[in-house]
Amino acid sequence: MKEEITQEEEEYHISSDAVNSDEVNMVLNYSNTFAVFDRSGNIHPYGKMVQGIYHEGTRFINRLVLKFNGQKPLLLSGSIKEGNSIYSADLTNPMIKACKIQENSIHIERHQFVREGAFYEEIKILQYEPENCSFDLSLDFDGDFKDIFEIRGIKRKVDTHNAYPVDHNEYFETTYLGLDGIKRSFEIYFQSDAEYSLGGNRAVFSVNLTSKKVVTIQYCIHFLTGDEKKDAMSYAEASELNQFELNQSKTLFAEIKTSNTQFNHWLYRSEKDFISLLSQTDYGKYPYAGVPWYNTPFGRDGIIAAMEILWINPEIAKGVLLFLAANQAVDLISEKDAEPGKILHEARNGEMANTGEIPFKQYYGTIDATPLFIILAGMYYDRTGDLNLVKQIWPNIMTAVNWIDNYGDIDGDGFVEYIHKAKNGLTNQGWKDSFDSIMHENNQLADPPIALCEVQSYVYGAKLHAGKLALVLGNQDKSSRLYDEAAVLKKNFNERFWDADLSSFVLALDGQKKPCRVRSSNAGHCLFTGIADDDKAAVLADTLLASDMFSGWGVRTLSSSSGRYNPMSYHNGSIWPHDNALIGYGLSKYGLQKHVLKIMGAIFDASLFIELQRVPELYCGFEKRQGIGPTAYPVACSPQAWAVGTVFMLLQSCLRIDINAINKTITFDRIVLPDYLHEIRLTDLKLGNEKCGLIINRSKYGEVGFNILYKPDDWEIVIN
Structure with a gap:
């Protein structure tokens, strides 16, 4: 079989x-x-x-x-x-x-x-x-x-x-x-x-x-x-x-200029590539996943791409949320891997999709898009204070929560698992969806249903954000229940998934609840929502930046010590920029800024060797060699939305900037700038119907100073 x-x-x-x-x-x-x-x-x-x-x-x-x-x-x-x-x-x-x-x-x-x-x-x-x-x-x-x-x-x-x-x-x-x-x-x-x-x-x-x-x-x-x-x-x-x-598109993004010309070009190229991938839907702009293979709406990709640029362009997140809410699964349809409340994996309209030769006309075979949808809704509310949108999609959020509880947790153990139901659907349904991407330490492929470590992290974040939004909408009981469920999940996750010998969370639990004891970048996503205990996060950070995981061009998808490691594979040893962005963002949540700077520096260095500084979907995981750029993956998409969005999330992680429209505060929390960025000028940062501009300087001694150019009178900039 x-x-x-x-x-x-x-x-x-x-x-x-x-x-x-x-x-x-x-x-x-x-x-x-x-x-x-x-x-x-x-x-x-x-x-x-x-x-x-x-x-x-x-x-x-x-x-x-x-x-x-x-x-x-x-x-x-x-x-x-x-x-x-x-x-x-x-x-x-x-x-x-x-x-x-x-x-x-x-x-x-x-x-x-x-x-x-x-x-x-x-x-x-x-x-x-x-x-x-x-x-x-x-x-x-x-x-x-x-x-x-x-x-x-x-x-x-x-x-x-x-x-x-x-x-x-x-x-x-x-x-x-x-x-x-x-x-x-x-x-x-x-x-x-x-x-x-x-x-x-x-x-x-x-x-x-x-x-x-x-x-x-x-x-x-x-x-x-x-x-x-x-x-x-x-x-x-x-x-x-x-x-x-x-000319019109210039107003979509806040403008970021730095003292480094090459970094500016990376920012500029990434912004223009991102804009080129935006498609106008009935619900707003949606970032198509990438050219050539994925020039179509993908749920997971669209959500993560919107997260990456949320702080400088919140309007894209609104379009993504409305589009995915409108295409949320309503019925149980096995041949589409669809279940009530599940968020779309991808939609195709080519001949082979229309005839059913491939299952992707409207396909739901993704385990993580649903909790990520809820997280994006919560992040968007924090960034914009747009309560009207929250009210509009609240039924979709609740249906998504119900999917997590009623369909995602297949065996009732409190963790969310997947097993594909569509005959010709995807076997693996996390972001690493290659058939051979989930394995044990003896190289044997894991049997489903599979509970991925990062999916539990996403579910934890989804429960927290849904709990917050329930409270905003006046449902105290539902909010308390969701917060309690998140707390239980965090406790059980850290007990079941942490492996002290690996100094990492295991990749997954298989169908027999046997841990997949391999080091992978998936574990880094457990920092993204805060599900990792603080002591484990610090250990994991060092694991991710150790030589078997970090090539010099970024964090590999799989440790070079793993039996299935192949730097030229799609998911088993290659380097994905968006993967590194999420890891960097998670590290910043725990204040691990030296690790963030190392990752951002690696991806920036890689961009300098890549034509147009257009960071692709992925590149090979070979060790960094002096004077030679990263080795290209032959069929990588370029441009790819969540790859070109990487620079914005990494810069956000470096700045530790939090924009909260509810409290009307922009907070910079103990930021550290890299040696190659002495100044960052941020202008036209949208705050509701108004804008903000400021300059951040780094002295030769590493100290950081701020100069506020303009801001709304009722907003406060907090610098820790």
């Missing part, structure tokens, strides 16, 4: 050959649409490689190739603009023998972006030689309409329809009828200074250049589902809207 589960689970593992590791891929994303292409701005249909333009879980475009008289232009450079919205590539010509134009004589600029279900490109061509020159510039397009799970490596067991072109004189159209009965198509419209012809999914432009005269070609690709139609929009109009939205 276990072998069957393993094979089943490996279906959802992202195949390592889903990307070409020898090629550097560039990424642009906007809500439900994203593009992955090479540095030249091309998309090549090599096998099942990840390059393409995707919309709503389907790869619409798998070929987009620019050629110069049938030859590949030469790449000069390519980069994503700072605002994270446009990719620009500079190309030049190979030698053109027909008109004796030497190579590097013609400059070709490509500017590409995506927005609202469309892809736009502008190509500018400029000649620097004095002679006139004529040549053909061609663009080849094609689409395979593959579901993203096919790209990830899942082999379909059904025969799909073929895509077919629809002939038009002035534009391209290619259409595909899915097995879910949904028609998907793309249409390509052109504007050009040069004469052009269309045929066979190829556009050929007859370019006649004179010295210093620019020829411009523009086109847009619309991605359509069902009977959807889109009005054609020019490149200039779409670009102007993009710039308008970029």
Whole structure:
């Protein structure tokens, strides 16, 4: 049976050959649409490689190739603009023998972006030689309409329809009828200074250049589902809207500037990447998990990402809470792993989800999103004082608490466990959901139902926050009961999960209540809510920063002394930035600031070696080597919401800043700044309808000073 589960689970593992590791891929994303292409701005249909333009879980475009008289232009450079919205590539010509134009004589600029279900490109061509020159510039397009799970490596067991072109004189159209009965198509419209012809999914432009005269070609690709139609929009109009939205997005986050230019770039890149992953829902903005594999709503990811930026952008948490409340499970549906009160794991709308080939159309196979939902609600209330929202989602909070008690605790022992019910659902349902991520010290995989250590921590935090909110709403009895249950859980947890020989909480208890005696980063999440006793927290902090757990680039997911340790694995020895952020935040709750600084310094150092300082979903757990950056994990998502949110939670942990709208206080509790940050300027920090600004300085002796720029009259800044 276990072998069957393993094979089943490996279906959802992202195949390592889903990307070409020898090629550097560039990424642009906007809500439900994203593009992955090479540095030249091309998309090549090599096998099942990840390059393409995707919309709503389907790869619409798998070929987009620019050629110069049938030859590949030469790449000069390519980069994503700072605002994270446009990719620009500079190309030049190979030698053109027909008109004796030497190579590097013609400059070709490509500017590409995506927005609202469309892809736009502008190509500018400029000649620097004095002679006139004529040549053909061609663009080849094609689409395979593959579901993203096919790209990830899942082999379909059904025969799909073929895509077919629809002939038009002035534009391209290619259409595909899915097995879910949904028609998907793309249409390509052109504007050009040069004469052009269309045929066979190829556009050929007859370019006649004179010295210093620019020829411009523009086109847009619309991605359509069902009977959807889109009005054609020019490149200039779409670009102007993009710039308008970029300017508007500057007000979403409080502004943070430091004395360290590289740290500022990490902050800036992370903010822009986070914004690029936000999708507008009927309930507010929701951070999609990550590109390319998880560009869709995930419950756990959205909650943690919202927590990471809550102190500087509380509005995102509101959108996450309302969206997840609206999608909370109501019925018991085994094939979805759904139970009344359970919070969503993920939602998909691609062909394979619609046909049931994968279970993730609306899937609830997560053990931790439900208590995390309650914690986020409590944290959001503390940060904003928004009692109206608490009242609105209070029934959802109570239903979530009831799920913990009635469905989460499977065997009635006071701990929350999981066992998957959906035939093709996830076997492991914590954040480490690989099939082999929960094991015993003898390397044997744990049998369900499994009680993860961090889940008990989340449940403890959920009971405390729900108890607080019940008291705010005037329900003293319910509040007292929840606080009492939290206290009992804390006592039992520290007795059952702490292992003195490991100097750590065990990873989990298996179905026979046998402890999984391995050191893992999961134990660090037990600091996040305060469930760990103070003496155990201090010991655990040293364990997490010991050489077997800490690589120099961050805390590993699994100790290098474990038999299943593999620094190149997904969950058994790799390093996840968001994991480190939660650990750092937990350490700060216990005042263990030296440990916090070590973790933040490690992730910051790693970012300096990573292109664009775009910290990815994960990287390998190899020991830090002098002068060499962290080793990339080949199919990591980048950008990934909870990865790019890491810097904000780590900085919050460093500052030990607590913003409480109920008491109208901003408290800094014995902060310590790292050596590389001498000054932090925080402006436009939202406090209700008003704002605050202040400067934090670090002297050469390590002492910290404050300068309050402005604040609301009825708010107090407390410095301990």
